[in-house]
Amino acid sequence: MKAAVWYKAKDVRVEERDIPALEDNDVKVRVAWTGICGSDLHEYLHGPITIPAEKPDPLTGKTAPITLGHEFSGVVEEVGANVSKYSAGDRVVINPLITYGNKEPEYDIYDGFNFVGLGQDGGFADYVVLNEKHLYTIPDNVTLEEGALVEPTAVALQALKEGNLQEGQTVGIFGAGPIGLLTVLAAKAQGAKEIVVFDLSEARLQKAKELGATHVVNSGEKDPVEATKELIRAGFDVTFEAAGVEATVNQAIRSTTARGTVVIISIIAKPIAINPIDLTNSGVKITSSAAYEPDVYQKTIDLIASGKIDVKRAITKRIPLDTIVEDGFVALTKDKSEVKILVELSGEK
DSSP states (O other): OOEEEEETTTEEEEEOOOOOOTTTTTEEEEEEEEEEOOHHHHHHOOSSSSSSSSSSOTTTTTSSSSSSOOEEEEEEEEETOOSSSSOOTEEEEEEOEOOOOSHHHHHTTTTSSEEETTOOOOSSBSSEEGGGEEEEEEETTTTTHHTTTTHHHHHHHHHHHHOOOTTTTTEEEEOOOOHHHHHHHHHHHHTEEEEEEEOOOHHHHHHHHHTTEEEEEETTTSSSHHHHHSSSSEEEEEEEEEESHHHHHHHHHEEEEEEEEEEEOSOOOOOOOEEEEEETTTTEEEESSOOOOOOHHHHHHHHHHHHHGGGHHHGGEEEEGGIIIIIIHHHHHHTTTTOEEEEESSSOO
16 A cells, blocks of 8 residues: 655655554554644654654554554445444544543543554555544544544644633634634634634635634734734633744733633644743643543534534645645645645545
């Protein structure tokens, strides 16, 4: 089968690989569509970050080279001897989270912590063989393209839960990349009163408006903290940091109302500095989120199926696997109008 394999930073190769053997509790999935995530891009540019490059991952026992891709959907082609929940022809999405599985769901998401497509081979391939626990069936009215956006949308919904966002509250979002924009959709679905998005890219800010942001601010033209004072005088009830740089983390803190919450949902690859007095003088709380509980994952599928979250609007391009480096990773670094690029594998709908 064909697969996009990470060897080191700036070295992802599309090559032929063997299809793994099917164990008794495994399911073989014919991949339809896989989204390019910011985590994939970080691994391409700066990795290894999560990928086990020097020693085996303690959860999976795998080391690089590893097939990337953790936002994917497909069709079941074959099941192991002990699998009864799924059968050939089932349309599925994959929950790629890997943990030890020893704790209750709200804590288990950080019990070990890695992902299919980072800690073991993932969805930028014609086929994936996975333990059945990673699969979720999708309703007939959800396309496999939409299925490929379940995972990043679940990240956004879990972030809303971590921030305890309530209907009628105000939201600030720093960073209008894929996760930031999906957070716009999620916050709108949850009834946020005001949604203000900050970014340097006019194209991404325009996309944020299209997806439901009530206000957008170009951070290169206006100071975000001052803009917040003008738009939301008391500051945001919940602020989401999705840009991943020191400046936006500090701006998010200073733009949040007293005793409000900042949720960091970006991948910050190196240490940053914050001024603790900004917290002690305001009571602002900082939390973070990078994964999702099983119930949140199912809720995401249900919200997409109901039409309350229209993830199709976030898709900006579809590309073949053969051009994933130039038309995917490189394009995302150069073209800020790109939001969610889907890689076509089987292309089934």
